[in-house]
Amino acid sequence: MRKLLVIALFSAALSACSTPDSASPSAAIRQVLATQTAAWNRGDVAGFMQGYWESDSLVFIGKRGLTYGWQPTLDNYRRNYPDAAAMGQLTFTNLRITPDGxxxxxxxxxxxxxxxxxxxxxxxxxxxxxxxxxxxxIVADHSS
Known part of the structure; x- marks a missing residue:
């Protein structure tokens, strides 16, 4: 009986580890990037920004320097890409995802x-x- 209880507890622990909440960081991050790409390609800058941390502590580093905050980053995207033609079609390639913790x-x-x-x-x-x-x-973005 004790052996069955140990097996049942072990099985429950394994199934808890496979819940959607514990999806691999790599798979979850790829999904964020895919969602961003789809939003961008339909001309939805606000949808694209959902992949970013909605915080004043977000940092974007680009050709024009530093931008702090979600709203200023959104404003820059809207200013630089005012319509779907200016936005074009986005692709991400050569992705290397490295968990840091x-x-x-x-x-x-x-x-x-x-x-x-x-x-x-x-x-x-x-x-x-x-x-x-x-x-x-995304809490920090350095794009060039």
Whole structure:
């Protein structure tokens, strides 16, 4: 009887470990990036921004320097990409996702905007992700 109880407890512990809340950081982060890509490609900047930490502590580092805060970052995206034609079609490639701990990870990759009317843009990025309130979000973005 005791052996069955130990097996039952072990089985329960294993099934608890496989819940959606414990999805691998890599898979969860890939999903965030896929959701962002889909939002961008339909011209939805606000939807794209849902992948970022909605905080004044968010930092975006780009060609024009530092931007602190979710709202200023959104404002910059809207100013630089005023419509779907300016936004183009986004792809992320060469993704390298590295967990830094149970609640943090960083991602290095390449971005490309296909914009037939305005000319293509491309570059590289380093994203810092943190798991906050059980969601993986970008807390720092260095894109060039």
């Amino acid at each position: 149970p609640e943090t990870a960083h991602v290095v990759g390449r971005w490309h905007l296909a914009r037939p009317a305005a000319g293509d843009l491309q570059g590289h990025f380093l994203l810092v992700f943190r798991r906050i309130n059980n969601q993986w979000v």
